[in-house]
Amino acid sequence: MTLTPKTAPRPKVAVYKFSSCDGCQLSLLNLEDELLDLASAVDISYFLEATRTVKPGPYDIGIVEGSITTPHEAERIKDVRAECKYMIALGTCATAGGIQALRNFASVADYARTVYPHPEFLHFLDKSTSIAENVPVDLSIWGCPVNKFMVVEVIAALLQNRRPNFPPSPVCLECKRRGLVCVAVAHGTPCLGPVVHGGCGALCPANGRGCYGCFGPSSAANFSALVGSMTPLDRYPNETAGLLRSFSSHAPAFKSAAEAALKLSSEKEQK
Amino acid sequence: MKNIEVPALARVEGEGGLYIGVKDGKAVEIRLDIYEPPRFFEGFLVDRFIQEVPDITARICGICPVAYQMSSVTALEAALGIEVGPEVNALRRLMYCGEFIESHALHIYMLQAPDLLGVPSALDLAAVAPEVVKNALRMKKIGNEILKAIGGRSVHPVNACVGGWYRWPDTAPLKALLPELEWALEAAKETVKWSLSLPYPNLEIDYEFVAIHHPEEYGVMHGEVWSSKGSKLSVNEYETRYIEAHVKHSNALHSHTSDGGHYLVGPLARLNLNHEQLLPEAQKALRESKVKLPLTNPYKSLIARAVELVHFYEEAIALVKSYNPAGPAHLDLKLRTGEGCGMSEAPRGLLYHRYKIDKNGRIKFARIVPPTAQNLPRIEEDLFAIAPQLVKMEHETATLTAEHLVRSYDPCISCATHFLNLKIEDKK
Numbered sequence: 279m280t281l282t283p284k285t286a287p288r289p290k291v292a293v294y295k296f297s298s299c300d301g302c303q304l305s306l307l308n309l310e311d312e313l314l315d316l317a318s319a320v321d322i323s324y325f326l327e328a329t330r331t332v333k334p335g336p337y338d339i340g341i342v343e344g345s346i347t348t349p350h351e352a353e354r355i356k357d358v359r360a361e362c363k364y365m366i367a368l369g370t371c372a373t374a375g376g377i378q379a380l381r382n383f384a385s386v387a388d389y390a391r392t393v394y395p396h397p398e399f400l401h402f403l404d405k406s407t408s409i410a411e412n413v414p415v416d417l418s419i420w421g422c423p424v425n426k427f428m429v430v431e432v433i434a435a436l437l438q439n440r441r442p443n444f445p446p447s448p449v450c451l452e453c454k455r456r457g458l459v460c461v462a463v464a465h466g467t468p469c470l471g472p473v474v475h476g477g478c479g480a481l482c483p484a485n486g487r488g489c490y491g492c493f494g495p496s497s498a499a500n501f502s503a504l505v506g507s508m509t510p511l512d513r514y515p516n517e518t519a520g521l522l523r524s525f526s527s528h529a530p531a532f533k534s535a536a537e538a539a540l541k542l543s544s545e546k547e548q549k
Numbered sequence: 550m551k552n553i554e555v556p557a558l559a560r561v562e563g564e565g566g567l568y569i570g571v572k573d574g575k576a577v578e579i580r581l582d583i584y585e586p587p588r589f590f591e592g593f594l595v596d597r598f599i600q601e602v603p604d605i606t607a608r609i610c611g612i613c614p615v616a617y618q619m620s621s622v623t624a625l626e627a628a629l630g631i632e633v634g635p636e637v638n639a640l641r642r643l644m645y646c647g648e649f650i651e652s653h654a655l656h657i658y659m660l661q662a663p664d665l666l667g668v669p670s671a672l673d674l675a676a677v678a679p680e681v682v683k684n685a686l687r688m689k690k691i692g693n694e695i696l697k698a699i700g701g702r703s704v705h706p707v708n709a710c711v712g713g714w715y716r717w718p719d720t721a722p723l724k725a726l727l728p729e730l731e732w733a734l735e736a737a738k739e740t741v742k743w744s745l746s747l748p749y750p751n752l753e754i755d756y757e758f759v760a761i762h763h764p765e766e767y768g769v770m771h772g773e774v775w776s777s778k779g780s781k782l783s784v785n786e787y788e789t790r791y792i793e794a795h796v797k798h799s800n801a802l803h804s805h806t807s808d809g810g811h812y813l814v815g816p817l818a819r820l821n822l823n824h825e826q827l828l829p830e831a832q833k834a835l836r837e838s839k840v841k842l843p844l845t846n847p848y849k850s851l852i853a854r855a856v857e858l859v860h861f862y863e864e865a866i867a868l869v870k871s872y873n874p875a876g877p878a879h880l881d882l883k884l885r886t887g888e889g890c891g892m893s894e895a896p897r898g899l900l901y902h903r904y905k906i907d908k909n910g911r912i913k914f915a916r917i918v919p920p921t922a923q924n925l926p927r928i929e930e931d932l933f934a935i936a937p938q939l940v941k942m943e944h945e946t947a948t949l950t951a952e953h954l955v956r957s958y959d960p961c962i963s964c965a966t967h968f969l970n971l972k973i974e975d976k977k
Contacts, residue, residue: 297588301611301704307655308703310690314682317672328659329670330952347588377608380593389592394802423611423704481701485708486716490604492705514598514910524604 289338289437292324293368294358296344296351297378297406301423302369303327303343309426316430319437335361339436341429342415345371345378345406352403352412359413366432367409370422370525374494377422378406379528406528417442422492422525425477445476448496449489453480461488468508468518473499473531490521495531505538509546516543567951569936576936579929581955594915599625599711599882599906606902606917607705612655615648615696616895618709619770620917624891624902625711627784631880637713638770639868643723644699644709645769645893646865650692650733651703652896653816653854653861656959657740658685661851664953665747688736688858691729695865698722713879723869730869734830734862737855741834744855749848750950754931756845757810758818759791759923761894767826767860768819770893775822776812777843784890787901793918804923811926814898815958816853817844828867831860847931848957854896884910895920897959921960928958 293303307328309316323333340362346352359365367373375382381389382405390397409415419428428444435442445452449471453460461467461483469488471480475496482489495501508518522536570578590609594602603621607614619641626633633641658681659671668674675682693703699718700706708715756777763772774782780790791812793802805811821843824835835856844853890903898920905914931954932939939947 299608299611299614301608301614304611304704307659308651308689308693310686310693313686314672314675314679317675322672329663329672331669331673377593377605378588381589384592386589389589392592392595393589422608423702478702482707485701487707487710514600517598520598520601524601525608 288319288321290323290333290335291320291339291341291433292335292337292358292362293322293327293341294324294343295326296342296355296372296409297347298344298369298371298376300327300343302371302421305423305426306341306429309430312430316433320433337362338364339433340365341368342366342372342409343368345375345408346403346412347378347381347406348402350401355409355412364416364436365409365414367415367418368429369424370420370492370494371406372409373418373420373529374408374526374532375406375411375528377525380523381406382528383523408528420475420494420526421477425479428477447476448472448499449474449476449478449480449483449493452476452478453483456480456484458483461486462508462511466511466513468511468513468521470504470508470521472496473501473504473535488521490524491532492525494526495529499531501531501535502538505535505542509539509542512543515547516540519543567932567955569932569939569951571940574940576933576940579933579936581925581929581932591915591917594904594912597912599629599884599904599910599912602904602912602915603709603711604705604707609917609919610895611704612652613648613895613897613900614705615644615700615709616893616900617917618706619645619893620891620900620902621904622709622711622891623770623893624889624904625906627889627891628887628904628906629711629882629885629889630887631712631882633713633880634876636874636876637878639871640699640714640718640874641709642769643865643868643872644696644706646861646868647692647695647699647703649857649861649896650865651689651696652692652959653858654685654689654692656896657744657851657854657858658682658689660959661953661956662747664949664956665749665848665851684736687729688733688740691726691733691862694726694729695723698726710879712882713877715878717874717878720872720874723872727866727869730862730866734859734866737858737862738830738834740858741838741852741855744852745838745840747851749846749851750953752847752931752935752954753845754847754934756817756927757806757812758821758843759812759814760818760822760899761892762822763826765826767828767864768823768894774892774899776806777818777822784892784901787890787892787918788903788916791901791918791923793922802918802922803926804918805926811930812923813847813927814920814923815850816857816896817847817850818898819894820844820853820856827856827860828863830863831856834859847954850957850959854959882910884908897921898924921958924958924960928955928960 370376432442462469467488470491471489474491475493519539522532526532568580603618606617606621696703700708758777761768761772762775790807886908888905892901901918903916
């Protein structure tokens with residue numbers, strides 16, 4: 279007698295895009311060795327970059343790429359939240375407003391006039407905000423772009439009902455583990471490695487340059503020490519401030535550290 | 550005739566919608582609505598230091614970050630009046646090969662082929678033809694591996710800078726890619742043969758093709774802007790003929806030529822203008838395909854991409870074999886006030902940048918003309934050309950047909966927002 283195994287229904291996964299470059303979604307399609315297995319472990323129900331098939335919600339896992347930058351997005355994210363049981367913010371745009379948050383430090387109307395001959399045709403918000411600033415988020419994956427294996431780890435953890443195993447230490451420790459020469463100490467290059475969330479594998483120091491913070495702030499980082507030690511290394515005015523005000527600029531720790539670095543530079547200039 | 554509506558276009562990078570207005574059974578209005586939000590990159594760049602630019606412009610597009618980095622660095626090097634050496638350039642071409650391979654393999658097999666084979670996605674294709682999809686993923690992966698070996702990661706690589714590279718990539722990981730590249734070159738030749746067997750819809754358009762042309766190499770970063778209408782311009786003269794305008798229904802700017810015409814950039818334009826510069830294996834694949842040039846069917850840009858895949862694997866093999874870096878990886882920058890233009894061929898078409906910088910190396914002005922902004926008016930015109938057929942079709946068939954046409958341009962809507970929703974409305 280053969281028994282028909284009673285298989286649990288595969289969790290339904292939806293992937294959404296807000297204001298973004300599509301790079302984090304592409305990181306999913308770049309899982310060349312894992313994609314087909316992943317597609318058999320979960321039911322990819324909504325993922326417009328990959329398929330025109332849209333299965334109706336609600337969904338078990340919602341993966342959201344991008345930040346909220348338009349009035350329409352601010353409404354749409356509420357509908358998305360309502361149809362997802364578990365929501366993941368994918369990448370630094372979704373987690374901290376991303377590169378679009380550079381508008382938060384300037385007049386966005388000026389930008390509109392700079393770029394578009396008819397700014398009156400446009401609809402946009404003054405600030406780029408993270409998903410969590412708009413609706414509750416269950417888990418954030420930092421990175422610009424995300425490390426694709428961290429996404430696989432999160433989905434595997436959810437399927438196995440355990441906590442995802444994320445790198446606990448900053449870029450600085452990943453750098454030490456790789457046995458790289460410290461770009462700040464050895465070459466005097468400003469580097470955010472000591473205060474930035476690990477996960478990239480210390481890519482920038484490995485390429486002979488300072489970390490520019492695309493994985494966001496590490497949880498136990500000492501930002502005032504970083505500003506005090508890196509700003510004097512600036513090779514052009516406001517180099518450290520520029521690193522802090524790039525891809526994770528709207529994360530609170532980066533925001534205040536960038537202000538402190540700018541202040542320190544202007545004091546130095548006055549002397 | 551009932552309304553046709555597609556709430557969001559699938560399998561394009563970015564988001565947009567399509568509206569077709571119908572009166573007395575005839576299409577009277579066509580509009581591609583871009584609802585990808587405006588992204589203000591040219592504004593963000595003002596007052597940034599030149600060396601921050603390639604990292605910021607990469608974020609315009611996760612699918613073609615290398616194109617943005619390369620157009621940026623070449624424009625900024627022109628502004629500084631410096632020229633990088635042949636070794637730096639060779640590695641830039643190799644990184645570009647990686648992006649073409651990754652992007653073309655993705656588009657051919659995962660974005661456009663499902664339309665031709667009548668399945669919703671490559672994942673559904675995997676259920677009926679698993680070997681095809683597995684090979685496609687393997688072909689795509691090797692492109693990403695090149696990017697990773699040179700730039701640390703495939704999306705937003707970190708090694709490119711104004712003046713060259715932060716460091717020379719290690720030789721061993723690059724040379725280790727050769728066996729996979731040799732496999733992929735053969736797989737790409739098979740892809741060309743397979744691409745000829747697909748059921749393309751009939752549509753011939755009298756295009757003006759525009760691409761970078763270089764007499765000695767397949768135009769990617771260096772050369773002149775050539776048009777099939779005979780115009781040959783230096784990069785500095787680009788804006789005298791190719792003009793961006795802002796149209797109300799779109800967050801993307803639309804380009805036209807100075808005489809008001811619409812033009813096409815991308816694989817069809819490149820192949821038609823530059824086939825003589827293809828490397829020998831790609832020439833042979835093209836010759837054996839018996840495809841007559843110029844190719845003027847937009848759906849058949851898949852064939853052009855397949856031929857280009859052969860070329861870029863072939864070029865990548867040669868560049869990896871000859872990679873033997875010596876000397877400094879980058880030039881020392883002497884800052885000065887200046888203005889410079891740069892261009893390169895993103896997988897989906899010509900990408901133009903112009904910057905003005907001050908004596909401290911700060912950006913004072915930036916202009917970025919992405920490929921999709923140039924192709925958008927052309928896509929609208931092509932949709933107009935098929936509208937009489939669309940309005941006679943069942944809604945689902947019409948939607949699929951229109952979507953397929955748009956997808957065949959590989960529009961990168963994220964790039965152009967500065968994208969689709971098909972709505973056919975009866976204007977009674």
